[in-house]
Amino acid sequence: MGELALYIHIPFCRKKCIYCDFYSLTSLHWRQRYIKALVQEIDRQGRSLCEKVATIRSVYFGGGTPSLLTREHFFAVLQTIRNHFVLAPDVEITCEANPGTLSAAKLAGLRSAGVNRLTVGVQSFCDVELATLGRIHNADAARQSLRQAREAGFSNIAIDLIFAIPGQSLLQWKRNIAEALAFNPEHLSVYGLTVEAGTPLDAEIKAGRMHPCSEEVQRKMMLAAMHRLRAAGYEQYELSNYALPGMTSRHNQAYWQGLSYLGFGASAHSFDGRQRWWNCRDLQLYCRQIESGQNAMAERETLTSRQLLYEMILLGLRQNSGIDSRKWHSAANVDLFEFVQHCGLSTEEGLAAFAPSAGHHLLSRLGEALVLSEQGVLLYDSVCEKLVGGLA
């Protein structure tokens, strides 16, 4: 085993946001017991992987709201990881954090435990929008958290923003981007709000009490982010992710590039290049299974050759590196560019990823890679649909 990314799921939130369908609970009652089980799971897996065989390129505390943990919790988990794995000298250790759960002392604790990257769930700098989303914080709390994170010594800060919030105007979206930029983050993630079935947001929309942004406004918002962030010197290295030079997220790139990762905790997923498996999505069951010496795996699947190609399309086109035609050829045994033509899509020659195509092509052939044009970014779903349809 070579390099590995580790994901640690922390399923606690102070309150559920109305759009969220991640697994998390709003009570901290089980927190201590959960961390104990998490440490046991890492310890057990580490032993079974034969001591120190893998170098860890990244550790990612996601959730939920990992910033609800104490410094001692982070120490316990990271020490257990160090006991079994070799951490790369430049290992990236990220903690997702929500304004409203951070303080100067909490941030100093995270730093001293070894966390070197903070991704702050700001989502918006507009109080009305934050209230619409059901976030626990207001814009001032977000501003304060970002200032405090710098003061605590974090030199790698990522800001998450959401666009297409019901009631959001294009102008307010542009203001949110401008304010995020004023904090000089190393990284920005900008995601359009998706309405997941069964969430309170879904119910509000179905009842006509909230109205989603039109597709046209959403496209304008996406373009506004692309143009403004690129102009500010950020590289759009993935459809929704932007970074200053050298500051891309190593952890998320492991997912997008199909590298191996291990997930720990309730509902966490793992992947070894061919098989994917995941833990049960129930904190109490997870704790009981780990405490009784079992693993907490709920299911395992082996990806078929077709599924691997499907993922190559979906993940490859999201990245500015695109789909590598040589990897495609060895997996599919057909020429990638002929396949694209066969699917009824045309490509421009030599156009950089995500750049506007004068000929309105959705795809570009860039050396050995197939990448999306700017127009292709806006039609990502339908481009993927056409290519996946061609696999049948």
Ligand code: SF4
């Ligand atoms: S803080 Fe994040 S994980 Fe928790 S409810 Fe909100 S969106 Fe979901």
